[in-house]
Amino acid sequence: xxxxxxxxxxxxxxxxxxxxxxxxxxxxxxxxxxxxxxxxxxxxxxxxxxxxxxxxxxxxxxxxxxxxxxxxxxxxxxxxxxxxxxxxxxxxxxxxxxxxxxxxxxxxxxxxxxxxxxxxxxxxxxxxxxxxxxxxxxxxxxxxxxxxxxxxxxxxxxxxxxxxxxxxxxxxxxxxxxxxxxxxxxxxxxxxxxxxxxxxxxxxxxxxxxxxxxxxxxxxxxxxxxxxxxxxxxxxxxxxxxxxxxxxxxxxxxxxxxxxxxxxxxxxxxxxxxxxxxxxxxxxxxxxxxxxxxxxxxxxxxxxxxxxxxxxxxxxxxxxxxxxxxxxx
Amino acid sequence: xxxxxxxxxxxxxxxxxxxxxxxxxxxxxxxxxxxxxxxxxxxxxxxxxxxxxxxxxxxxxxxxxxxxxxxxxxxxxxxxxxxxxxxxxxxxxxxxxxxxxxxxxxxxxxxxxxxxxxxxxxxxxxxxxxxxxxxxxxxxxxxxxxxxxxxxxxxxxxxxxxxxxxxxxxxxxxxxxxxxxxxxxxxxxxxxxxxxxxxxxxxxxxxxxxxxxxxxxxxxxxxxxxxxxxxxxxxxxxxxxxxxxxxxxxxxxxxxxxxxxxxxxxxxxxxxxxxxxxxxxxxxxxxxxxxxxxxxxxxxxxxxxxxxxxxxxxxxxxxxxxxxxxxxxxxxxxxxxxxxxxxxxxxxxxxxxxxxxxxxxxxxxxxxxxxxxxxxxxxxxxxxxxxxxxxxxxxxxxxxxxxxxxxxxxxxxxxxxxxxxxxxxxxxxxxxxxx
Numbered sequence: 001x002x003x004x005x006x007x008x009x010x011x012x013x014x015x016x017x018x019x020x021x022x023x024x025x026x027x028x029x030x031x032x033x034x035x036x037x038x039x040x041x042x043x044x045x046x047x048x049x050x051x052x053x054x055x056x057x058x059x060x061x062x063x064x065x066x067x068x069x070x071x072x073x074x075x076x077x078x079x080x081x082x083x084x085x086x087x088x089x090x091x092x093x094x095x096x097x098x099x100x101x102x103x104x105x106x107x108x109x110x111x112x113x114x115x116x117x118x119x120x121x122x123x124x125x126x127x128x129x130x131x132x133x134x135x136x137x138x139x140x141x142x143x144x145x146x147x148x149x150x151x152x153x154x155x156x157x158x159x160x161x162x163x164x165x166x167x168x169x170x171x172x173x174x175x176x177x178x179x180x181x182x183x184x185x186x187x188x189x190x191x192x193x194x195x196x197x198x199x200x201x202x203x204x205x206x207x208x209x210x211x212x213x214x215x216x217x218x219x220x221x222x223x224x225x226x227x228x229x230x231x232x233x234x235x236x237x238x239x240x241x242x243x244x245x246x247x248x249x250x251x252x253x254x255x256x257x258x259x260x261x262x263x264x265x266x267x268x269x270x271x272x273x274x275x276x277x278x279x280x281x282x283x284x285x286x287x288x289x290x291x292x293x294x295x296x297x298x299x300x301x302x303x304x305x306x307x308x309x310x311x312x313x314x315x316x317x318x319x320x321x322x323x324x325x326x327x328x329x
Numbered sequence: 330x331x332x333x334x335x336x337x338x339x340x341x342x343x344x345x346x347x348x349x350x351x352x353x354x355x356x357x358x359x360x361x362x363x364x365x366x367x368x369x370x371x372x373x374x375x376x377x378x379x380x381x382x383x384x385x386x387x388x389x390x391x392x393x394x395x396x397x398x399x400x401x402x403x404x405x406x407x408x409x410x411x412x413x414x415x416x417x418x419x420x421x422x423x424x425x426x427x428x429x430x431x432x433x434x435x436x437x438x439x440x441x442x443x444x445x446x447x448x449x450x451x452x453x454x455x456x457x458x459x460x461x462x463x464x465x466x467x468x469x470x471x472x473x474x475x476x477x478x479x480x481x482x483x484x485x486x487x488x489x490x491x492x493x494x495x496x497x498x499x500x501x502x503x504x505x506x507x508x509x510x511x512x513x514x515x516x517x518x519x520x521x522x523x524x525x526x527x528x529x530x531x532x533x534x535x536x537x538x539x540x541x542x543x544x545x546x547x548x549x550x551x552x553x554x555x556x557x558x559x560x561x562x563x564x565x566x567x568x569x570x571x572x573x574x575x576x577x578x579x580x581x582x583x584x585x586x587x588x589x590x591x592x593x594x595x596x597x598x599x600x601x602x603x604x605x606x607x608x609x610x611x612x613x614x615x616x617x618x619x620x621x622x623x624x625x626x627x628x629x630x631x632x633x634x635x636x637x638x639x640x641x642x643x644x645x646x647x648x649x650x651x652x653x654x655x656x657x658x659x660x661x662x663x664x665x666x667x668x669x670x671x672x673x674x675x676x677x678x679x680x681x682x683x684x685x686x687x688x689x690x691x692x693x694x695x696x697x698x699x700x701x702x703x704x705x706x707x708x709x710x711x712x713x714x715x716x717x718x719x720x721x722x723x724x725x726x727x728x729x730x731x732x733x734x735x736x737x738x739x740x741x742x743x744x745x746x747x748x749x750x751x752x753x754x755x756x757x758x759x760x761x762x763x764x
């Protein structure tokens with residue numbers, strides 16, 4: 001009995017001896033590496049940012065690691081993608097920690113989807129339709145215009161919490177969103193000639209990207225979000241790809257290529273792996289690089305498959321060759 | 330001269346063509362950028378405003394509402410887990426308990442934040458051995474300083490590797506026999522045929538204080554004080570074993586008659602894809618009496634979860650050893666121990682396979698041992714349901730003979746093969762906290 005009381009006293013003493021987290025940099029936890037990069041570009045050296053996701057994983061299969069609890073317990077601010085993107089790991093983690101300021105809706109919980117008009121909002125909320133995104137497509141970061149709006153939320157909320165840094169962060173924020181904007185315009189110019197490109201993706205939520213760059217989402221490999229494709233759906237998808245004369249399956253790198261390759265073999269379409277986050281592939285170390293890699297990958301292969309499509313004459317082929325030559329130069 | 334003129338014209342046109350993408354960043358207007366950033370979807374077909382509002386309302390997230398629209402808004406999250414089990418075995422003298430289809434358990438789970446400082450959690454279990462039972466009802470205070478959390482009520486204490494894991498989330502269909510032996514409680518033997526039915530885990534009323542240490546790695550220390558660990562009252566197997574009808578019921582409960590728990594949990598991220606979890610637990614029940622009991626466990630779990638392909642491949646290997654020192658209404662201490670070890674490997678997005686092996690001495694008799702070997706194939710078509718086929722061999726003959734002899738009954742068949750098919754599904758809200 002004495003030992004038990006001693007253990008209790010020891011624990012109590014240690015806990016009293018531990019003071020609050022040392023002052024200095026603002027400790028931020030970002031749910032994704034994309035948000036981490038945005039925060040670092042806006043707030044610079046004033047913050048220390050840790051991302052819960054590394055970027056290679058599927059957001060539906062992020063394991064709730066105890067290390068998340070350590071990070072969330074000690075952070076000053078939590079910045080999330082929002083629209084239930086972090087449903088697999090964040091609600092459980094927030095239930096397990098003390099830090100009341102970073103719980104959903106609290107003062108230091110920043111939701112970057114605030115200004116986004118969601119795409120693919122389900123007509124009906126019913127689990128028979130799969131693991132739905134009830135608020136609409138949460139993959140907002142894949143589109144540079146959305147990226148700018150996410151930065152706007154980060155900037156506005158950060159200066160609300162830390163107004164003393166407003167002047168410093170304003171300059172960095174404006175410079176950064178201008179860089180994203182310039183990249184967006186550059187990519188819009190780059191994709192010219194691929195307008196109307198028909199694409200199949202794996203997991204729902206890609207209309208943000210297709211809307212921005214003038215492409216057309218034909219279908220998804222997953223029949224319902226989060227539900228592996230059934231043989232019936234694969235057969236239906238094959239028919240759709242054939243009927244729509246779609247020649248490209250762009251598959252997020254976190255998904256298996258087995259079924260897309262099967263569909264491609266049946267239809268003569270091409271399959272490419274595309275990044276879905278910062279760090280998902282080499283060359284995607286920053287948000288701007290990620291967007292650049294993603295769009296160029298689809299546009300480049302899009303040009304190749306477009307040549308084989310009906311309705312593309314010699315003029316287009318010449319333009320393709322010129323662009324290729326320019327890139328090589 | 331003519332060629333040069335064409336060249337100049339071409340250069341001028343080229344410069345004009347690229348002008349819109351080669352502009353200086355400084356000339357850009359932030360307001361114009363923000364306006365254009367949100368414009369991509371404006372051009373396309375958009376859901377009607379009413380439709381969006383309808384969806385947002387249904388999701389409970391629509392910020393446009395100023396007031397709650399129905400009074401049940403503050404109701405707790407509700408979820409139900411249904412667990413159906415079909416079992417078949419070649420066990421003799423067991424009547425209908427060998428071959429059956431059961432609704433093993435339906436768990437009604439209610440969870441809610443109560444105020445900024447505490448959360449409430451209630452789990453009502455239906456089916457199983459006890460009909461309808463409040464298995465857990467607890468309050469958790471997360472508003473304490475220094476990362477301390479206080480829990481009070483009836484709950485599964487945070488000890489050992491699997492004690493807090495609910496039945497439908499277990500790595501196999503049933504709790505390991507070794508765990509049942511050291512953390513569970515054998516029910517009173519009523520009939521001549523029996524199969525050592527027992528409450529498989531330790532659930533009790535009490536209070537628990539958890540502390541997340543300020544270390545780089547996850548280190549959590551939990552200390553608890555609970556009403557009881559070993560069931561020793563009347564109508565228990567314990568009373569039958571010590572051959573006292575009323576069991577052990579102290580007239581006045583002293584602080585020495587409670588059960589105290591201490592556990593320490595570490596988590597090490599070895600690299601991006603590999604991790605190691607270590608649990609140490611100790612339970613001290615009625616420490617200063619002739620019915621005292623001390624149980625210790627050490628568990629290690631290695632996990633390989635490749636982040637890039639975690640949806641398709643992963644592996645978990647977990648081993649736990651138990652050590653028990655117990656007095657059965659006498660000064661003599663009975664020392665027993667046992668272990669279990671299992672591996673679960675995810676074959677692809679839908680299927681996973683596991684094997685389990687265990688060996689344990691009977692808690693009541695250090696001379697009697699049992700073994701269990703099993704394998705299971707799980708099919709998980711979505712995050713919300715699982716079908717599992719398990720085949721196992723059990724040798725608990727010595728345990729059954731010892732228990733039957735103590736209870737003055739005839740033993741059942743302790744060596745048998747068993748096939749289990751489990752189908753479990755989650756309805757409604759089901760968010761797990763970490764442990």
